Amino acid sequence: MSARRTVTDAERRHRLGTRHLLRPGAGADRIEDVADALVGLHATDPATVFLSAAARLAEPTVAEVERGLYDDLTVTRMLCMRRTMFVVPTPLAPLVYASTARAVAAKERAGCAAFLAEADWDERRYAAVERDALAALAARGTAGAAELAADVPELAQKVLVYPGRSYQAWQTAGTRILRVLAAEGRIRRARPRGSWTSGQFRWTVAAEPARDGHGYGTDPDLDADPDAGPVAAKATLARRYLYAFGPVTVDDLKWWTGWTLTDARKALAAAGAREVDLEGGGTGHLAPDDEDPVPAAEPWVALLPGLDPTPMGRRHRDFYLDPAHVPAFFDRNGNIGPTVWADGRIVGAWAQRTTGDVAYQLLADVGAATRDAVAARARDLSAWLGPTRVTPAYRTPLERELAGARTGGGAGGKG
Numbered sequence: 001m002s003a004r005r006t007v008t009d010a011e012r013r014h015r016l017g018t019r020h021l022l023r024p025g026a027g028a029d030r031i032e033d034v035a036d037a038l039v040g041l042h043a044t045d046p047a048t049v050f051l052s053a054a055a056r057l058a059e060p061t062v063a064e065v066e067r068g069l070y071d072d073l074t075v076t077r078m079l080c081m082r083r084t085m086f087v088v089p090t091p092l093a094p095l096v097y098a099s100t101a102r103a104v105a106a107k108e109r110a111g112c113a114a115f116l117a118e119a120d121w122d123e124r125r126y127a128a129v130e131r132d133a134l135a136a137l138a139a140r141g142t143a144g145a146a147e148l149a150a151d152v153p154e155l156a157q158k159v160l161v162y163p164g165r166s167y168q169a170w171q172t173a174g175t176r177i178l179r180v181l182a183a184e185g186r187i188r189r190a191r192p193r194g195s196w197t198s199g200q201f202r203w204t205v206a207a208e209p210a211r212d213g214h215g216y217g218t219d220p221d222l223d224a225d226p227d228a229g230p231v232a233a234k235a236t237l238a239r240r241y242l243y244a245f246g247p248v249t250v251d252d253l254k255w256w257t258g259w260t261l262t263d264a265r266k267a268l269a270a271a272g273a274r275e276v277d278l279e280g281g282g283t284g285h286l287a288p289d290d291e292d293p294v295p296a297a298e299p300w301v302a303l304l305p306g307l308d309p310t311p312m313g314r315r316h317r318d319f320y321l322d323p324a325h326v327p328a329f330f331d332r333n334g335n336i337g338p339t340v341w342a343d344g345r346i347v348g349a350w351a352q353r354t355t356g357d358v359a360y361q362l363l364a365d366v367g368a369a370t371r372d373a374v375a376a377r378a379r380d381l382s383a384w385l386g387p388t389r390v391t392p393a394y395r396t397p398l399e400r401e402l403a404g405a406r407t408g409g410g411a412g413g414k415g
Contacts, residue, residue: 005291006277007247007284009319013344015294016320019244020056020310022341023297027058031068032089035075039240040086040096042307043077045393047197049087051305054384062196070191076216079104079183082258092240093216097185098233100257102214105183112176119159119173129154130177134186134205142190142204145174178203185215197390234263235270239287242268245313247276247284255315280318301373302341303350303358303381306392306399311336311346321346325363328398337396342370350378351402352390358382359402 017023021037028034034056035041041052049069054060068075069087076093080086080101088096116126129152136151137143149156155174162168181187182203189201206215238253245252254264273285304310311317312335320341321329329349330336340348340360347370348362358378362371392399 004275004277006279007286008279010296010344011293012247012278012319014296015246016310016344017297017300018294022056022302022310023300026056026297028056029058030074031057031065032074035068035087036089036092037244038309038313039092039237039244040081040088040309042309042312043085043087045305045307046192046199047390047392048305048307050196051390052308054381055302055304055308060384066191066196077189078185078216079108079179081256083107084258090217093185095233095236097214097216098230099237100259101183101185101216102230104258105180105185105214108180108183112180115159115161115171115176116173118161119157121173125154126177129173130181133174133177134181137187137203138205142202144193144200144202145172145178148178148203149174188215195388197388231266231270234259234267238264238267238271238273241313242271242273242285242287243290246286246290247278248314249278249282249284249316252314252316253285256313282316297343299343299370299373300341301343301370301377303360303374303377304339304341305390306337306394306396307335308339310341311339320344322364328363329396331394331396333394335394335396337392337394337399340374342366342374348374349396349398349402350381351399352382352385353403354389356382356385356387356389358385361398361402 018026019037021028021034028037031053034053041049043049050062050065053065057064069077074090075087076090077085077087078093078096078101080088080096083104113123113126132152133148133155136148140147145155155172155177157173158170159173160168161171178187182189185206187203188206190204191202192198193200193202207217237257241253241256242248250261250264250268253268254261257264259267268285272288274288274291276284276286276291278284311321329339329346338350339346340350340362345364347364347366348360350358350360352358358381360374360378362374
């Protein structure tokens with residue numbers, strides 16, 4: 001029996017630059033190609049989708065991302081892995097729904113029913129209001145929550161959540177009901193009010209629902225055997241993840257998907273994952289037929305936004321991030337802020353000031369050529385953003401510090 005090969009940290013960084021479209025010449029032409037390369041783009045913060053795409057498109061424009069999201073519908077925004085909002089390629093949506101989003105949607109519906117029960121709604125009333133909301137949305141074509149509440153007044157009813165606690169709050173019935181319908185794929189988020197950074201989405205009825213009622217379409221391979229669907233879907237999603245992020249550990253897959261440890265292990269086995277040794281210890285997994293080393297890429301730098309899928313795609317990050325710097329880059333809930341990358345490593349952070357300039361700070365000795373490349377990338381991003389101001393949804397200590405800095409671009413950078 002031949003010994004398992006060892007994948008070095010350097011090779012893992014080479015793979016990252018190539019597979020995540022960050023090395024020179026790797027930029028994609030379309031938003032759907034970017035989403036496909038990464039399996040999905042984090043979309044909890046609306047701006048993340050655009051900034052993640054801009055870092056990877058050969059010719060980045062807001063219009064290209066909006067084309068895929070709202071015009072051609074080649075990418076789909078959905079609540080899925082880890083109960084997090086992602087933008088995935090539309091052909092992949094049925095697979096993502098079968099493997100992760102269906103379970104998330106079921107929890108959302110159960111939670112909404114319990115929420116409405118606090119306001120003395122029974123199942124019959126919940127179902128009736130839901131039908132009325134869908135009918136009103138279909139009649140309008142596209143509508144915001146307030147417009148739908150004008151048609152269906154029950155949607156505006158307020159319910160007190162967490163009563164008696166310091167964080168108690170009032171939520172409208174419509175907020176939760178629309179979230180459930182979106183999680184099930186029966187409605188989708190349309191173009192928001194305001195700019196591309198806005199989270200004030202309008203709604204529209206989704207495409208013709210699939211057999212089980214969701215609106216994400218069907219996958220012929222999964223639909224052929226409904227009982228085997230979730231198992232097959234998990235294996236297929238695991239293979240996609242392995243190709244984009246591998247080698248990864250079982251913990252990485254468990255964390256990224258939100259599956260149980262048992263489900264993650266079964267999915268890797270069903271996917272035919274190949275085991276490798278990781279530099280520094282531990283077992284990694286690669287996709288079948290993806291065991292050959294990836295050659296080193298030319299030097300590259302990138303400015304990635306908060307919640308970008310590259311840093312958020314793994315549980316274990318030591319091969320690209322100095323553990324001593326974790327508190328500066330992440331908030332208390334594990335959300336990463338904007339980062340500066342060089343050749344597969346996080347070497348600093350960036351933020352946009354109120355003036356529009358992009359400030360950054362380097363926390364590693366990267367050499368003069370890389371410092372110059374980072375400075376050029378920061379100027380390019382400032383120009384690309386123009387009058388738009390972006391504040392991350394989840395702010396981190398270093399991002400806050402840089403956003404409030406008063407000195408020139410690149411303040412605090414270390415050479």
